[in-house]
Amino acid sequence: MRPTVHDIAAEAGVSLATVDRVLNGRPGVRQKTVEKVEAAVERLGYVRDVSAANLARGRVYPLLFVVPEGPNSFMRGLEAEIRSAMQRSSAERTSITIETVPPFDPAAIVAVLDQVDPAAVTGVALVAADTPEVSAAVDRLIDKGIHVTTLVSDLPGSRRTHFCGIDNLAAGRTAAGLIGRFCAGRSGKVLVVAGSMALSDHMDRAAGFAAILNSEFPGLEIVGPVETNDDADRVREAVRTAMAANPDIIAIYNLGAGNRGLLEALPQADRGRLAVVVHEVTDVSRKGLAEGLFDAVINQDCGHEVRSAIRVLKARADGLVPLSAQERIRIDIFLKDNLP
Amino acid sequence: MRPTVHDIAAEAGVSLATVDRVLNGRPGVRQKTVEKVEAAVERLGYVRDVSAANLARGRVYPLLFVVPEGPNSFMRGLEAEIRSAMQRSSAERTSITIETVPPFDPAAIVAVLDQVDPAAVTGVALVAADTPEVSAAVDRLIDKGIHVTTLVSDLPGSRRTHFCGIDNLAAGRTAAGLIGRFCAGRSGKVLVVAGSMALSDHMDRAAGFAAILNSEFPGLEIVGPVETNDDADRVREAVRTAMAANPDIIAIYNLGAGNRGLLEALPQADRGRLAVVVHEVTDVSRKGLAEGLFDAVINQDCGHEVRSAIRVLKARADGLVPLSAQERIRIDIFLKDNLP
DNA sequence: CAAATTTTGAGGTACGTAAATCAGAAATGA
DNA sequence: TCATTTCTGATTTACGTACCTCAAAATTTG
Known part of the structure; x- marks a missing residue:
């Protein structure tokens, strides 16, 4: 006993x-x-x-999640996971609130962060592009004694408590490893499509990708990254333009969102020559895999990320340091053959 | 409230x-x-x-884990995860016992299962090859009112309560998808190495692999599967023999254990022509990835499997049906670029 | 040494549920 | 209708910890 x-x-x-x-x-x-x-x-x-x-103790942990609104499937999936955590919240003694803000709008995030009441909230989790205003607002929260964790995309310049997300450098390296192997000795260009280089996750992926592609696959040359603000229509146009301008593109890496546009731009006929790697399992990317238009999808399990964020914020509220080993978020790779 | x-x-x-x-x-x-x-x-x-x-309630759940002994790194990793669960066992109100049995010895497993006392054990988790004797012994446990879950390798012919492991058909398909893409249009043979076709996980992987390779990559032809009983020395010899006999082997899929033997057999010089996919992240397979001898490692997280087995057995003991969605074990794919 | 302060002990209540007892109420059968 | 069975209510104890109060003991201070 x-x-x-x-x-x-x-x-x-x-x-x-x-x-x-x-x-x-x-x-x-x-x-x-x-x-x-x-x-x-x-x-x-x-x-x-x-x-x-x-x-x-009967203690409850009031937490606030700040996520971008808009059609981005990944963000909607993230929000769904947060809502699902809210359902369990009473069992976990948490009380979760969600605030959605316009995407790519630092001022909106700052406004939300600045009106957080330290008496009513013990922890904040947010998804935000890496701008000085947002980092400053995060630091103000920290000064008020509120713990803050970044979600998905980090704010390396801030004093945030924790980052809940994948190692995006490693994700970019992995994409390069896959594309390099899928091209298996052939030479040509690789189109890289990004959402916004202000997002630190996108920047890290691009950097990791370039590092491995340049060092290990000298026959492949990067075109881009092209920025699309994660807008599907802009992705479609960017891909069409780049493919027309560079007939020797043999692979595409979309490290941001807007895969619908990519799917629309990929002429079915051109397949077999083109290796395509994208991020995040969504309805669109599942479709791309199933139809053989996408070769691999790199995924971060946003359910894990949300649960990890909650655990971390709760632990911090109790003055504990979370076990970093347990809170590592893994990089998933899906082919059409192992899609869940 | x-x-x-x-x-x-x-x-x-x-x-x-x-x-x-x-x-x-x-x-x-x-x-x-x-x-x-x-x-x-x-x-x-x-x-x-x-x-x-x-x-x-103050209830405790006495559970028994039966795992093969021997040098197999994966099994030792599994045992380590069980021991780590034992550490947390008091917090989870479980009381876990481990029995190790000689590998590939159905009689030994049957002997252990037949002397389980229903009064002292509410659930059993076991790793076993799929033989009629073992399935019969599992059914006897079920008849005694003890819940049984298979771990890693299933016993589809038995009335076991649950299977905690990956979808091995999907794992085989994934391996085929990777190898097919890594070979990117080249033609040749693919050597398949297995431990024992009596293990249902190995059989499923081989079947899934063959299905996809034959249907989607007609230029690739399977050699094998060669059975090695998961013994590294036998793997080494099997690979050497097969490579000597078939100079047109351009890929190897080891769906069983004994990766050390594979590593020893792979002549450094031949690399660049050979796509290699193996299973389970261990010290050896990490080394293979790091040195560029293995291209990809398909992994099942045995920590997840152990924890899932415990949750399922506890739930069953309480007369609940576990949520199948939550208990799905995912297939991990690791390149050297996303190794944790 | 006495007074003030700090440290410790003893005991209680509370959290939400499980499980038990026993008396009383309701339903059932003859 | 009464006896019997079945159902229900009221109450209590217990689980392991948190947190509170009050008094007693030990220690430090003047």
Whole structure:
């Protein structure tokens, strides 16, 4: 049977109240007594029963999620995952609010962040492009004692508590590894399409991609990245223009959103020559895989990201440091053959 | 505030005791009253506070894991994950025992399964080759009222409660998709190395691989599968022999263990012509990726599998049906660029 | 040394649920 | 109708922890 606080009290030769004071860091205990209790905890291998503790504490964690609105399927999927976490929120003692803001609009995000009430919110998770205004607003939240985690795209210049997302450099490298192997010795150009280089995730992917492609696949040359603001129509036009201008394009890497446009631009006839890698499993990218127009989809599981963000913000609110190993978000690769 | 049993009692106009009887399926409640309570639960959206319930119940779930002994890195990794789950076991109210048995020895597994005491064990998870004796022993456990889940490799002929593992047909298809694309239009032979076709996971992978390779990549022809009983030395010799006999082998798929042997057999000089896909991230396969000898590693996260097995067995012990969507184990693909 | 302060002990209540007892009410059968 | 069975209510204890109060003991300070 696992030890309880009563066992600790008996083992240390002190009262329950003293054990409680030590375990919860309350004042009024002599250093020598603290050590006696800690030794007893060590000897018996006591670990707090979290269920019982939460039950007794009755604490709730009010969290705020800030995500871009608009048609981007990935963001809508992310929002769905947050809503699904809200459903479970009572069981997890969290109380989650979602604020949607116009995409690519730093001022809107800053406005939301600046009116967060530290008394009503213990943690904030946000998806934002990397601009100085947003980083500054995040830092102001941190100064108010609110923990902030970036989601999907990081704000490396800010003092955010944590980043919940994939290693986008590694994602770009992976895309390069796949495209390089899919082209298997052939030479030609690779079109890179991005949403916005202000998004740090897009920038990292482009950098990782370029690093591996240039070093390991010298026969392949990058065209772009072309910026499209994640707009499907602009993706379609950008791809058409680039393909017309560069008949020797043998692969395309869309590291941003707007895959619908890519699907529309890919002439069915040209397939077999073209290796295509995109990001995020959505209805459109599933369709692309199924029809053989996309060869691989690199995915981040936004459900994992949302749950990780919640765990991290809760842990921080309790003054704990989250286990970084457990909070790593993996990069998924899907072919049409292993699509879930 | 989320509703409690007290709220349900008030809402339904019955006593706490009756609510408790209904919620826990105890007898002695008229059908009409049951419906009143269930309606109240529905109206208020009551969900049982699992922490409080477990605390009150004080129930523990004694589980038994049966895994093969021997040097197989994947199995040792699996065992490590089980041991790590044992560490957390008190927090999860489980009490886990591990039994190791000689690999490829059905009689040993049967012996272990047949001496399981239904009073002392509520659930069993096992890794076993698909033989009639083992399936029969599993069915005997089921008859005794013990829930059984297969791990990694399924026993489709048995009445096991659940299978915790990846879709191995899809894994084989994925390997074919990767190898086909890596070979990008070249023609030649693909060597398939397996551990034992008695293992249903190996059989499924081989079948999925053949299906896709034959239908989508007509220029590629399968050699094998060669059986090696997952022994690295036998893998090395099998690969050497096959490569000598078939100079036109342009790809290798090892769907079983023993990657060390494959690594030893791959002459560094021949690289660039050879696409190699193997299974399971281990020290050896990491090395193969890092050195560029392996192109891709298909992985199943055995930590996920162990945790899923525990959740499923606990749920079953409580008479619940686990959510199949949540218990799906994903197929991971690793290149050297996205290795964790 | 006495007074002030700090430290400790003892005990209680609460969280939401499980599980039990026992008395009383309602339904059922003859 | 009464006896019997079935159902229901009221109440209590327990799980392990948090947090509170009040008094007693130990220590420090003047």
